[in-house]
Amino acid sequence: MDWITIISTTLKSAVGVETVLYGVAAIGLNVHFGYTGLLNFGQAAFMGVAGYGLAVTVTVMGLPFWVGIGVGLVAAVLLALLMGIPTLHLRADYLAIVTIAGAEIVRLIFRSVAFKDVFGGSDGQRGFSNGFYAINPFEHFFTARQYGFNLGPVPLFFSPRQTWVIFVGWVLIALACGVVFLLMRSPWGRVLKAIREDEDAVRSLGKSVFSYKMQSLVLGGVIGSLGGFIYGLAYASVQPDVFGTETTFYMYTMVILGGAARVFGPVIGSMLFWVLLVLVYGVLAEAVGAGYITFMDVNQVGALRWILVGLGLILLLIFRPQGIFGDKREIAIDAR
Amino acid sequence: MRRAVIAFTAFLGGLIFLLAGPAHADPADCQGLRGTLKLQGQPVNGAKIAVTTESGQPVKEVTTNAQGTWDVPVDKPGKYKVTLDVSTLPQNAEVRGGNNVRTPTVYKGNCSSVLFALQPKGAPGQEQQQDSGGQTSMWEQAAQLAFEGLNLGLIIALAALGLSLIYGTTGLTNFSHGELVTLGAILAYAFNVGIGLHLIPAGIIAVIVAGVLGYLQDRLFWGWLRKRGTGIIAMMIISIGLALVLRYAFLIFFGGQTEAYAQYVAQPGIQLGPISAAPKNLVAMGIELAVLIVVGIALLRTRTGKAARAVADNPALAASSGINVDRVIRIVWTMGGAIAALAGVMLGLSQTLKYTMGQDILLLIFAGVTLGGLGTAFGALVGSLVVGLFIQVSTLWVPPELKNVGALAVLIIVLLVRPQGILGRRERIG
Numbered sequence: 001m002d003w004i005t006i007i008s009t010t011l012k013s014a015v016g017v018e019t020v021l022y023g024v025a026a027i028g029l030n031v032h033f034g035y036t037g038l039l040n041f042g043q044a045a046f047m048g049v050a051g052y053g054l055a056v057t058v059t060v061m062g063l064p065f066w067v068g069i070g071v072g073l074v075a076a077v078l079l080a081l082l083m084g085i086p087t088l089h090l091r092a093d094y095l096a097i098v099t100i101a102g103a104e105i106v107r108l109i110f111r112s113v114a115f116k117d118v119f120g121g122s123d124g125q126r127g128f129s130n131g132f133y134a135i136n137p138f139e140h141f142f143t144a145r146q147y148g149f150n151l152g153p154v155p156l157f158f159s160p161r162q163t164w165v166i167f168v169g170w171v172l173i174a175l176a177c178g179v180v181f182l183l184m185r186s187p188w189g190r191v192l193k194a195i196r197e198d199e200d201a202v203r204s205l206g207k208s209v210f211s212y213k214m215q216s217l218v219l220g221g222v223i224g225s226l227g228g229f230i231y232g233l234a235y236a237s238v239q240p241d242v243f244g245t246e247t248t249f250y251m252y253t254m255v256i257l258g259g260a261a262r263v264f265g266p267v268i269g270s271m272l273f274w275v276l277l278v279l280v281y282g283v284l285a286e287a288v289g290a291g292y293i294t295f296m297d298v299n300q301v302g303a304l305r306w307i308l309v310g311l312g313l314i315l316l317l318i319f320r321p322q323g324i325f326g327d328k329r330e331i332a333i334d335a336r
Numbered sequence: 337m338r339r340a341v342i343a344f345t346a347f348l349g350g351l352i353f354l355l356a357g358p359a360h361a362d363p364a365d366c367q368g369l370r371g372t373l374k375l376q377g378q379p380v381n382g383a384k385i386a387v388t389t390e391s392g393q394p395v396k397e398v399t400t401n402a403q404g405t406w407d408v409p410v411d412k413p414g415k416y417k418v419t420l421d422v423s424t425l426p427q428n429a430e431v432r433g434g435n436n437v438r439t440p441t442v443y444k445g446n447c448s449s450v451l452f453a454l455q456p457k458g459a460p461g462q463e464q465q466q467d468s469g470g471q472t473s474m475w476e477q478a479a480q481l482a483f484e485g486l487n488l489g490l491i492i493a494l495a496a497l498g499l500s501l502i503y504g505t506t507g508l509t510n511f512s513h514g515e516l517v518t519l520g521a522i523l524a525y526a527f528n529v530g531i532g533l534h535l536i537p538a539g540i541i542a543v544i545v546a547g548v549l550g551y552l553q554d555r556l557f558w559g560w561l562r563k564r565g566t567g568i569i570a571m572m573i574i575s576i577g578l579a580l581v582l583r584y585a586f587l588i589f590f591g592g593q594t595e596a597y598a599q600y601v602a603q604p605g606i607q608l609g610p611i612s613a614a615p616k617n618l619v620a621m622g623i624e625l626a627v628l629i630v631v632g633i634a635l636l637r638t639r640t641g642k643a644a645r646a647v648a649d650n651p652a653l654a655a656s657s658g659i660n661v662d663r664v665i666r667i668v669w670t671m672g673g674a675i676a677a678l679a680g681v682m683l684g685l686s687q688t689l690k691y692t693m694g695q696d697i698l699l700l701i702f703a704g705v706t707l708g709g710l711g712t713a714f715g716a717l718v719g720s721l722v723v724g725l726f727i728q729v730s731t732l733w734v735p736p737e738l739k740n741v742g743a744l745a746v747l748i749i750v751l752l753v754r755p756q757g758i759l760g761r762r763e764r765i766g
Binding site for chain 1: 574578583585592702745749751
């Protein structure tokens with residue numbers, strides 16, 4: 001058993017690319033689910049349209065990188081409007097079904113043969129991240145070959161490209177957390193929380209519930225789209241199936257794990273989620289490789305960790321729906 | 337409380353044990369390219385496939401075996417070029433799309449599957465379950481597609497009925513219902529291929545076992561959650577967690593590949609007017625229709641059926657008029673589990689088995705249920721048939737891989753225009 005590698009990958013995953021991209025998208029989901037009580041099951045689609053918006057603008061249309069970011073953001077706003085208009089009048093469970101359906105439509109269109117010229121079919125698009133890495137200060141300004149430090153015997157190093165992605169990702173997380181923190185303390189944020197608690201009461205106070213829900217959907221969708229950009233840039237590609245329904249469910253697990261309706265809940269949730277996942281996978285895969293576990297192979301270990309995610313989600317909601325930092329009174333899990 | 341958790345874990349463990357029969361592992365130390373050539377479900381033997389590196393250095397030339405499979409191990413990861421020799425294909429076959437070269441990438445320690453989709457010569461360049469072949473008129477095609485749509489719609493209806501009744505009686509939007517469908521299909525596979533029973537008794541046993549598991553699921557898990565006072569939304573998210581657990585348990589014990597039952601795999605179609613249909617589909621549709629009618633009559637005529645509808649209508653009122661609500665819910669879960677399993681067996685029969693098969697039709701089930709009106713039993717039937725028909729017939733105009741998009745779009749539009757569905761009553765939905 002190579003414990004050094006296991007500990008190193010586990011510790012790195014606490015701040016790594018996946019943590020960052022899921023974390024920032026989960027902050028967006030927290031605006032929907034945690035603060036407004038919107039059961040949006042289509043968050044992955046916001047990541048998808050953003051990633052594809054960037055990819056298609058740069059690769060197919062040949063426009064510069066920053067235009068692609070703009071197109072991705074506009075696409076996320078448009079998706080929020082498109083998805084919101086039919087769904088925001090609906091009761092929570094209908095909203096969930098329709099947002100899933102909407103996200104599936106987006107994914108199926110991305111992977112369809114009919115639009116292969118634009119979206120690249122099930123292989124997706126690649127080769128759009130050069131503009132991002134061209135301004136990588138960790139490669140062009142600083143000259144270290146890798147960034148990090150040794151924690152005793154455990155090396156914790158990232159390549160310049162990874163460092164740049166992670167740096168940008170954490171800056172975005174800090175910005176998103178700041179925006180959420182300030183907005184939710186404002187009168188606007190109080191209306192959102194009031195909608196979560198009692199929609200009819202808010203309506204009777206003369207507020208347009210639909211309009212507030214729509215603003216919340218757009219805000220959370222735009223924050224979620226940042227996760228899509230980070231995915232596309234970090235892996236230099238986008239594939240349709242990455243933005244499937246399960247991605248959304250993992251984000252729900254993170255939000256609930258950290259604590260819904262808490263500014264840092266999704267971030268902590270994402271860190272814990274990936275640390276646990278990487279640790280479990282590392283230990284089990286090594287144990288299989290070393291022959292300590294003989295009843296399963298490495299592929300099955302990969303599936304086993306998603307079973308643990310499901311089990312974790314079930315147990316959390318039964319025994320601690322408020323997660324680690326949440327407040328039980330602030331969780332929108334009762335039907336209205 | 338804790339006991340119930342332990343019991344549910346034991347139930348899952350038992351499930352896993354049951355599924356352990358047909359388990360088989362992919363070789364982990366595989367690095368190369370492989371694939372299977374099939375024409376209308378039949379393996380293609382003796383087709384030549386040449387593998388070269390990206391720059392054109394030949395690696396190996398192979399021919400497919402009697403199962404239609406081929407396998408080329410390679411030393412180095414990287415991009416390869418795979419060429420299918422079209423002249424070695426059977427006379428009547430051609431590669432869909434006409435392109436016989438693929439450029440897959442082999443990753444370290446991984447086998448990449450290379451797909452060559454074959455179709456009979458002269459068929460339109462689109463996917464169809466039973467290919468009517470040749471040039472057919474629009475109306476013949478429409479009739480054929482309508483038949484396939486009915487086939488799909490009946491399967492969706494079976495699954496939707498259980499989902500709708502469970503929703504009606506407990507308020508739970510069960511996202512793990514798709515996995516109950518998969519469960520039925522995989523149980524039948526375990527009895528059929530694993531133990532060696534004929535598919536018919538295997539299917540019957542699978543449906544019974546799934547019914548028992550449905551009962552236990554409510555008895556040990558959902559019933560316990562209801563008693564604890566877990567909120568409806570929390571239960572909905574719990575059902576998502578359960579779906580993840582079940583789906584990946586299927587992946588572990590069933591594997592990621594597609595499989596077929598031992599019997600009735602490839603049947604030559606018989607011609608009925610403009611429709612060409614495999615006899616198995618006709619029988620399957622007959623069984624599905626019979627089950628739906630029996631359940632429908634049971635809902636209308638029997639005491640339990642009436643009680644179930646009463647609970648769905650208003651649980652508090654039903655309880656105060658002397659109906660044992662918990663008992664009704666148990667029966668609904670048992671029936672729901674059993675008929676979802678039947679849907680799975682039928683889906684596995686008319687298509688193939690995969691661990692995601694239930695997940696793949698879950699949204700169609702939701703579409704059917706919503707279209708008919710959430711919580712109404714007969715609405716689920718009508719809605720599902722409409723969805724099935726719509727999906728297949730729409731392939732006359734839309735590319736087949738986008739056919740589900742149409743159905744999901746209809747789901748959204750229905751909620752905009754008539755949120756209570758076709759047969760639902762008007763109440764607060766928004």
